[in-house]
Amino acid sequence: MMSEERGLLRAEEFQRQQDELKVGRIRSSLVLKGDEFCQDCGEDIGAERRAALPSATRCVDCQGDHERRSKQVRAL
Ligand SMILES: [Zn+2]
Numbered sequence: 911m912m913s914e915e916r917g918l919l920r921a922e923e924f925q926r927q928q929d930e931l932k933v934g935r936i937r938s939s940l941v942l943k944g945d946e947f948c949q950d951c952g953e954d955i956g957a958e959r960r961a962a963l964p965s966a967t968r969c970v971d972c973q974g975d976h977e978r979r980s981k982q983v984r985a986l
Pocket residue numbers: 948949950951952953968969970971972973
């Protein structure tokens with residue numbers, strides 16, 4: 911019984927570390943500049959768009975789709 915409890919604690923600790931890693935990764939991805947290629951369709955985002963919006967990670971088309979989708983999710 912004791913060893914099971916210890917295993918559970920270790921699993922919780924592991925999960926907590928994974929969560930912290932995930933948060934750290936999200937934070938660092940917010941700090942990063944945008945991507946050169948669209949994260950949705952893989953097309954070159956384009957120098958002009960990246961110059962205008964350095965944090966862009968999607969091309970204009972996919973960004974539009976993404977915003978429509980996220981609005982729908984928010985409306986639900
Ligand atoms: Zn795209």
